[in-house]
Amino acid sequence: MTGLDISFVRAQFPAFSEPSLNGQAFFENAGGSYTCTQVIDRLTRFYRERKVQPFGPFEASRLGGEEMDEARARLAALMGIETEELSFGPSTTANTYVLAQAFQRYMKPGEAIIVTNQDHEANTGPWRRLADAGIEVREWKIDPTTGRLEPEDLEAMLDENVRLVCFPHCSNVVGEINPVVEITALAHAAGAFVCVDGVSYAPHGLPDVGLMGPDIYLFSAYKTYGPHQGIMVIRRALGALLPNQGHYFNAGSLYKRFTPAGPDHAQVAACAGMADYFDSLANHHSIQGLPSARMAGVHDLMRAHETTLLQPLLDFLSARNDLRLLGPRNAENRAPTVALDLGRDPAPIAQALAAKGINAGAGDFYAVRALEGQGVNSKRGVLRLSFVHYTSVDEIDALIAALDSVL
Numbered sequence: 001m002t003g004l005d006i007s008f009v010r011a012q013f014p015a016f017s018e019p020s021l022n023g024q025a026f027f028e029n030a031g032g033s034y035t036c037t038q039v040i041d042r043l044t045r046f047y048r049e050r051k052v053q054p055f056g057p058f059e060a061s062r063l064g065g066e067e068m069d070e071a072r073a074r075l076a077a078l079m080g081i082e083t084e085e086l087s088f089g090p091s092t093t094a095n096t097y098v099l100a101q102a103f104q105r106y107m108k109p110g111e112a113i114i115v116t117n118q119d120h121e122a123n124t125g126p127w128r129r130l131a132d133a134g135i136e137v138r139e140w141k142i143d144p145t146t147g148r149l150e151p152e153d154l155e156a157m158l159d160e161n162v163r164l165v166c167f168p169h170c171s172n173v174v175g176e177i178n179p180v181v182e183i184t185a186l187a188h189a190a191g192a193f194v195c196v197d198g199v200s201y202a203p204h205g206l207p208d209v210g211l212m213g214p215d216i217y218l219f220s221a222y223k224t225y226g227p228h229q230g231i232m233v234i235r236r237a238l239g240a241l242l243p244n245q246g247h248y249f250n251a252g253s254l255y256k257r258f259t260p261a262g263p264d265h266a267q268v269a270a271c272a273g274m275a276d277y278f279d280s281l282a283n284h285h286s287i288q289g290l291p292s293a294r295m296a297g298v299h300d301l302m303r304a305h306e307t308t309l310l311q312p313l314l315d316f317l318s319a320r321n322d323l324r325l326l327g328p329r330n331a332e333n334r335a336p337t338v339a340l341d342l343g344r345d346p347a348p349i350a351q352a353l354a355a356k357g358i359n360a361g362a363g364d365f366y367a368v369r370a371l372e373g374q375g376v377n378s379k380r381g382v383l384r385l386s387f388v389h390y391t392s393v394d395e396i397d398a399l400i401a402a403l404d405s406v407l
Contacts, residue, residue, distance in 0.1 A: 030386035039273030067269035074275035077291035080210030087255040092230040100126035109134030123197035147174035158190035169201035175334040205299025302389040346383035
């Protein structure tokens with residue numbers, strides 16, 4: 001099969017057969033995706049059959065623990081990393097906060113970190129607070145016209161004092177896909193570690209983190225067809241250097257060192273359903289090989305479908321003179337997360353779209369710094385239209401027609 005089988009894809013999501021959602025086109029996926037049936041089935045089974053303390057000697061406990069381990073092992077394999085390098089937390093915001101506490105204890109006053117103003121606040125706010133401990137915080141600024149992060153600007157900021165560079169795989173309002181491999185290589189050459197916020201990218205295909213090379217990669221399961229969990233990759237070399245943030249007796253376990261809250265058993269187990277879903281796509285489309293290679297094939301199918309649908313929307317918006325489209329106008333260079341500065345309050349437009357069966361969002365989306373860095377009134381915010389691989393051509397056509405009538 002040469003392209004993504006959209007009928008097969010949509011059959012994996014109960015939302016598309018839910019009567020109450022009939023006639024609704026969902027364009028706020030960047031805030032949280034629909035959940036696939038594989039995750040729902042596992043979560044339901046866990047609560048029915050295995051909702052006991054896991055890893056015990058009796059059947060329900062043993063099966064619950066095995067399913068939690070399965071989730072970690074299979075997702076790690078899809079991302080090209082060791083099983084112990086993947087851990088779960090209550091959210092990406094919470095995971096980043098814990099990591100910032102670890103770096104605060106690891107770093108010395110006068111040493112530096114680099115953050116951006118393109119990030120969601122979750123991957124910039126906790127790091128910026130390290131300034132209170134004497135850590136120098138340097139800001140890698142976006143281009144105010146394009147919203148782009150230029151690697152050469154980062155290169156000029158790097159020196160022997162920089163210990164960490166934090167940036168997004170792509171922004172939740174700019175949408176441009178940042179060159180993670182190139183940026184990581186620059187940071188590593190200067191002796192710095194790298195933390196990538198992948199929350200806005202992972203829903204478009206899990207990346208091969210082992211191949212890309214960052215030391216930390218963060219994303220959210222609930223935006224990637226799963227339950228409400230934050231998923232965190234910490235490569236072994238860095239994890240061994242940072243001080244333990246968990247219980248003292250868990251210090252020897254990499255995946256427990258940075259999860260002081262302890263796991264949500266049912267939701268961690270249900271994350272194995274995400275792997276089930278990606279595997280089902282690979283099997284249906286005859287993609288073979290090791291797990292990371294199969295995931296790469298699924299990723300490419302997702303991106304090709306999304307890019308095909310995105311370009312007509314970008315062309316339509318680019319041709320208008322009554323709004324500002326943030327980020328690239330070429331679909332190849334961005335995720336299908338499209339923010340529009342309307343020059344007025346976007347909330348009434350979002351409401352008008354909802355009346356036409358188009359579900360979109362309006363606001364700042366926790367990207368206040370990114371909006372202000374592009375001269376956008378963050379208190380007013382933007383209209384955001386975001387979709388993923390389960391979106392259909394008909395839904396894009398309906399979106400464009402609705403926009404044309406309400407803008």
